[in-house]
Amino acid sequence: MLDRHDLLPAAAPVARRRPNRFAAIARSSPSRLAIAVFVVLVFLFTGLFMTPMASADGTTTHFSDALFTAASVVCVTGLATVDMATHWSVFGKTVVVIGTQIGALGVLTFASILGLVVTRRLGLRAKLIAAGDSNPLRTHHGAVPEGQAVRLGDVGTLLLTVAVSTLTIEVALGLLLLPSVLAAGIPFWPAVGDSFYYAAMAFTNTGFSPNAEGLVPFAHDYWFLSLLMVGVVAGSIGFPVIRTLTKQLRSPRRWPIHVKLTLVTSAVLLVGGAVAYIALEASNPATFGREGAGRTAFQALFLSTMTRSGGFSLVDFDQLHGSSLLVTDMLMFIGGGSASTAGGIKVTTLAVLFLAAVAEARGREAMEAFGRKIPGDVLRVGVAIVLWGSTIVAVATVVLLQITEEPLDRVLFEVISAFATCGLSSGVSAELPESGKYVLAATMFLGRVGTVTIAAALAASQSRQLFARPEERPIVG
Secondary structure, three states, X not given: OOOHHHHHHHHHHHXXXXXXXXXXXXXXXXXXXXXXXXXXXXXXHHHHHHOHHHEOOOOOOOXXXXXXXXXXXXXXXXXXXXXXOOOEOHHHHXXXXXXXXXXXXXXXXXXXXXXXXXXOOOOHHXXXXXXXXXXXXXXXXXOOOHHHOOOHHHHHHHHXXXXXXXXXXXHHHHHHHHHHHHHOOOOHHHHHHHHHHHHHHHHOOOOOOOOOOOOHHHOOXXXXXXXXXXXXXXXXXOHHHHHHHHHHOOOHHHOOHHHHHHHHHHHHHHHHHHHHHHHHHOXXXXXXXXXXXXXXXXXXXXXXXXXXXXXXXXXXXXXOOHHHHXXXXXXXXXXXXOOOXXXXXXXXXXHHHHHHHXXXXXXXXXXXXXXXXXXXXXXXXXXXXHHHHHHHHHHHHHHHHHHHOOOHHHHHHHHHHHHOOOOOOOOOHHHOOHHHHHHHHHHHHHHHHOHHHHHHHHOOOOOOOOOOOOOOOOOOO
């Protein structure tokens, strides 16, 4: 008969094999590891939200609502099936903030940090995982244009930048928001909590509000609303851009092309969106029609900023004209910058597609911008991102139309908001049946994880073709 001492030698190798299994998964597919990490996080936070102490009334939240909230929080989306201000207790709201901070780190970046904790060091493969979050081209074999995002040797510095910039910006925003929250009549300590809650929701581009009135108490507080816009923009431009600006602010000529494309395209979309809203909504008394010129311009700029994944709103989207809803759909689908807290197909993807169209119109083989040539494989990745993103939105829209029987414009708005992790809502989320909640939660997950990451995870391997087939040109257009 064996005693417990006889079992120790056999158990020890099993314990030693556990880190090896983790390393094997990381080696086989870093993208699959990242997706697995986020799946685990979603279900972990689902369990936390289902606990009685997470709800304000001490009851257990239904699984579908807890899962939807967990997906929205971890994916920093901002959509909700329950009243986020009144349904959750202080513990529940704390879990919300923690979840958004984890989600804001990014899929691959967080997987790298997890690997760093496990292995006690940031090795070459961990650096590749982290760099993949700042440059999706790293999921492909072959040469990678390092200047577009962050160099491999600087990944450790990038991770430090992510942590430091997140903490610094959110603390600064919280302190600057505090006077306005106090002026709204909220007691000191609750005001402190609300201020930092707003700061976290702005920088992570989530858009949840800690009070039931939302932004109504601050509708005419331009200081408060301007700070929210600053926080949203800071979170949406991307950590590689933040790092470049902090190190080379006075040397714009040395900025990588990724930084220049992100800043220029973001500025064009921000101003262009505001101009479009002014032109389309200036005659609408339910939105901007009754406001003065200055107020109308500010609200249009605020709305244009929030459609880029911010999630805060001063208007009722059911009152917008259909043309304005379509503009909002387009801005949400584009989203923010790469390796940022924003979602969407990313502004650099749009910029590359535009540059490709310009090059084709001019009869040039190569795409060029800011004195640099952009490789053709970047265009292929951009086309793949748009195609897969459009497919996800189309499939989710068709399914939800069948489930809810809501009008197309409202369902499409909600689906794009979920895919782009924007958080703006037409009211469909609050009325979803249980099956619809699962569909929209899956859409949020796919949008946050990223189409490139999913494609890389599904591809088991990349075979090398040792022959070339005969070339033939199909008719396009």
